[in-house]
Amino acid sequence: MANYGQRKFVLNYSRLKRSLRRGFRLTEDGVLAAGEETVHRSCILGRLDSNLPDCQWGRLAMEVQLKGDLILTIRAFASNQPDFIQSDTVTSIDQFLLDDSVPDHRKEQLFGMANGVQYSGQGDILLYGQTGRYLWLWLELDGVGTAQLSGLRVYAPGDLFLSTFPQVYQNNDFFHRYLSIFSSLYNDLDETIDGLARYIDVDTAPAPILPILAGWMGLELDGDILEEEELRQLLRVAFPLLSVKGTRRAVEGIVRLFVKEPVYIVERNLLSGAQQESAGKLYGSTPFDFTILINRSSDEKLRAKLQMMVDQFKPLRSQAQIVFMGDCGTLDGFSYLDVNGAVLQNSPASLDESSILTGMYYLQ
Numbered sequence: 001m002a003n004y005g006q007r008k009f010v011l012n013y014s015r016l017k018r019s020l021r022r023g024f025r026l027t028e029d030g031v032l033a034a035g036e037e038t039v040h041r042s043c044i045l046g047r048l049d050s051n052l053p054d055c056q057w058g059r060l061a062m063e064v065q066l067k068g069d070l071i072l073t074i075r076a077f078a079s080n081q082p083d084f085i086q087s088d089t090v091t092s093i094d095q096f097l098l099d100d101s102v103p104d105h106r107k108e109q110l111f112g113m114a115n116g117v118q119y120s121g122q123g124d125i126l127l128y129g130q131t132g133r134y135l136w137l138w139l140e141l142d143g144v145g146t147a148q149l150s151g152l153r154v155y156a157p158g159d160l161f162l163s164t165f166p167q168v169y170q171n172n173d174f175f176h177r178y179l180s181i182f183s184s185l186y187n188d189l190d191e192t193i194d195g196l197a198r199y200i201d202v203d204t205a206p207a208p209i210l211p212i213l214a215g216w217m218g219l220e221l222d223g224d225i226l227e228e229e230e231l232r233q234l235l236r237v238a239f240p241l242l243s244v245k246g247t248r249r250a251v252e253g254i255v256r257l258f259v260k261e262p263v264y265i266v267e268r269n270l271l272s273g274a275q276q277e278s279a280g281k282l283y284g285s286t287p288f289d290f291t292i293l294i295n296r297s298s299d300e301k302l303r304a305k306l307q308m309m310v311d312q313f314k315p316l317r318s319q320a321q322i323v324f325m326g327d328c329g330t331l332d333g334f335s336y337l338d339v340n341g342a343v344l345q346n347s348p349a350s351l352d353e354s355s356i357l358t359g360m361y362y363l364q
Contacts, residue, residue: 006058006187009048011152020044020098023141024149032149034141036068041141044107046094047134048154053080056157057127057135059184064123068145074125075108075140077116078132084110097136111138126180127154155187202235210235217242222308230305233257241313250313251320255292258305264293288318298324 013030023041025033034041050057057078064072083090097107111118116136119125127135135154141147161179162170169175198204205213210231211221217238226234234257244250248265255263269287283291292310303322310320 007050007156009050009154009156011045011154015045016043016152018046018098020100022100030150030152032139032152034147034149036144036146039142039144042104043139044097045137045139046098047082047136050133050135050156052156053133054131055133055135057130057132057154058157059124059126059155059180059187060137061124061151061153061155061184061187062149063151065148065150066145067147068143070141070143070145070147071120072123072147072149073118073120073140073142074122075111075116075118075138076125076127076130076135077111077114078127078130078135079114080132080134082134093134093136097138107138111136123149124184126177128176128180161186202232214238220308220312222304225301225305225308230258234309245313246315251290251292251310254309254313255294255306258302258309259294259296261294261296263295266291266293284319284321286317286319288315289321290314290318291321291323293323293325295325 011030013026013028016026016030016032021032021041021043023034023038024043025035027033032043055078057076060074060076066072079093082094083092084096085091086096093110096102096110115129117125117127117130135156137154139149141149161183162176165175165179199206199209200213202210202213207228210228213235214221214231217235219234219238221231234254237253237257241250241253244253248267252263252265266283267290268283271283283289292306303324306322307320310322314320
């Protein structure tokens with residue numbers, strides 16, 4: 001889309017790092033985070049330079065996430081001069097505002113004398129009337145709770161369409177503000193279109209989009225059984241695993257996404273006749289069956305995840321059995337002397353402690 005000469009100033013990590021912050025924590029992705037350690041937080045930014053004298057500043061926008069009883073206050077003013085006179089001395093505005101020793105009430109006086117604007121309870125404001133090459137911003141957050149301020153950006157000028165109307169309309173303040181509604185919608189839509197690529201990038205796509213990407217690749221997910229990071233990890237390796245779908249390699253790959261402990265796959269058709277006869281149905285009942293042995297304690301939630309994914313990558317007509325071998329084994333219970341064999345001792349058991357009924361537990 002055409003921008004009609006509009007400029008956007010993104011307040012990213014490097015800009016915010018040079019600001020004067022109290023109570024805000026700055027993350028590497030340019031997010032101002034606030035905790036409950038204090039009830040007053042502030043962030044004063046250094047000047048934004050448009051390189052245009054008498055620049056008509058338009059709109060300040062950000063994504064605001066507030067949890068608790070919090071009020072956001074935004075102050076702004078513009079000027080063509082980077083300095084002002086203080087006690088017959090030329091003083092840099094940046095140096096004055098970013099000096100932690102200067103009381104806040106004196107900084108408020110400067111914003112007032114410069115005909116600045118102040119808004120409360122809004123994260124998307126119009127800066128109409130603020131004219132000058134430089135722009136200064138002051139964010140304050142008061143109250144109890146947690147918050148995140150992200151995606152801070154300033155547009156100059158704020159209205160894209162006003163210049164397309166005759167001069168008589170441009171001098172109408174009401175019409176200017178009314179038209180800014182559509183200009184703001186246009187800007188947001190423009191940014192959404194420009195950022196469509198992030199919706200199909202596994203690392204940047206929002207969480208609700210991930211199941212859609214999985215569906216495009218032919219993966220069937222059962223509700224919210226997979227956590228967000230697990231789903232992202234699955235999508236990263238989905239293509240190479242799907243290319244070998246129906247093989248032992250695919251089954252091993254999908255299991256190792258969720259299990260860090262040793263994993264053993266026993267295929268019934270590779271066992272001797274004597275082994276098959278002695279094992280009974282431990283390793284399935286047909287030549288196509290196989291058993292996945294996992295050397296860790298039983299976990300039903302993990303079992304459900306593995307069963308859902310293994311069923312989509314296993315060979316056709318085969319049946320997969322998932323067995324958690326645990327810390328020790330018993331007869332007829334997948335015991336291996338070199339892996340999980342142990343001499344069991346009677347021990348007390350209690351509910352909700354993952355006690356397996358192996359015959360060696362008793363209730364006190």
